[in-house]
Amino acid sequence: MVTSDNQIVEDIDCVEEIVKRDPSFVPKRYILTENDASKDMELPLLSAEVPVIDLALLSQGREEELNKLDEACKSWGFFLVINHGMDEGVLEDMKTAASDFFKLPLEDKMRYPFDPLAIEGYGRPYPVTEDQTVDWSDSLMFRLFPVRGRKLELWPGKPAELRGAIEAYSAEVGTVGKKLLGSLSLIMGMESNELPELHKEMQISMRVNYYPVCCEPEKVMGMSPHSDATTITILLQDNDVNGLQIRHDGGWVPVKPVPNSLIVNVGDVLEIWSNGRYKSIEHRAITNGTQARISYASFVTPQMEVEVEPLKQMLDDSQQHKLYKKVTYEDYLRQNLQSKLEGKSYLANYAS
Template structure:
């Protein structure tokens, strides 16, 4: 339990708070009035949804055009017919649901610390007194394989490690295909983004999110507004309980998950590489008073020590480089210190060209 001492305050598992039957959430989870979700009519059938794209033919010009439009206008899309087995997707999501319902002493064996986040956690950021999110999670490293340690992955349920390995392999293949499509759409060589990420030496990690039932969903968030600091995220949502919200101007759109789809979004590193032709977009997660939610966010990232900067082909006199070179390791220190904070991180990097 020593790793818990590295957090600024004692760790409280949100699932334990939810299971206690409390009717009022602790003050530490109450967001500022301006950050609280508007839950009225958020799930109406006529609500706007992010684009849904059939990615079975990534060599098709129409498919490429749809992906390009989604990346430029939304930063998000739902990928269907992607080649990852629906049975594998469901089994992996459900084995993690089982994990979160194991006895607390079993889960605590994997308790994480701020130094890596790998393991069972309940907060991001190390600022003392921060307002917290209504969620627990499990974070693990998948790539590079040299630092993958399956002993840090849950041994229970017994099929968990095998399913995570198989699931990760399938999602990595899909990410490689989508990276080619993004490169082509930017007018770059089809292997440009992959090579910029380190070729075969990319990084990848999995964050499994557990959002327990919340007695006051109008006062808090499951995950605060943020853009993803990495390259590209493949989210496997809980199809039965919508919760992801994407920012569209001044409006928050509640995403309605399509069965067997991945929700794909652009991260800050691709925003930098594309010189902001593609933009990462703020998103957040609302809570639910009646049902828990489980989602799997697979992050496809650059090799941590490679310099990431705008592609020279996308830099002109009229469109100068917006961002200085920086490694992903340097970049993610910010969010590991401050926690989720909208788009402040990537916007703070924009160079003054005056």
């Protein structure tokens, strides 16, 4: 919808549609206010210090690599993963098919509207109030595992290659997720099967985030600062477009794409289970004025009925106090999805 003076009406939820209709215009509801804009500085020199974990060595139980994982989860909450074993062709097929979906006409994309109960489909996964600044991004979400939980009617039929690409990618990312949970079990003082068993049945959903170009990128936010309501999140980035930033040392550290690598971050659930030893870290996505960016976030979580609370083996010998209250994962997730993205404020509700 366009007004007589060529101003785009501000109730359009598809950012790509806004850009197509008038690439020189940013609706007011997307522009950051003084309260929205973070005053923390960017720390690009720290990008080279983001930990790198070799999953092949980790899967062999190498003590040195396990120690690196432990330190990465404590000090950063984020790390790059190399030698993950995912087929490079599968990764590229996923990127190509997803990119082609976002290029479709709006009416084709709107045939698969976001279902807040299934947490699948195309649209905005978080609520937006009238007085809230809206993120400069579009999203497409799928439930990957368990397979029986998928709502295939919300999986786009166009482009024709997309469903096959998702199937192939989900199998690969599921294997990586299991390996990482096994290694996390070991550094948490458990047998390798114990953390996966705490999940009852590992759940994985995926959100493909599309960040269109913006004529005034410094005035918008691709995705607001937040932590993830997950055990871990496994992220695939475009190889040549920067955008992800993580909070570290009081500033924002850009996580530069490394070809054929993954990015993994600690989620709120792992912070609770570890009694705060491992911290879920705020992260955000910025935009640019020259090139669209797509990221592929796979969220590894417990089954809905699982009760999450600090594990006994993670309590310090000198301090047996649990930092977080018990909560079912379903309650945590549903209430989180009903809140706007705002740092780690939601996790603070469960501090004991």
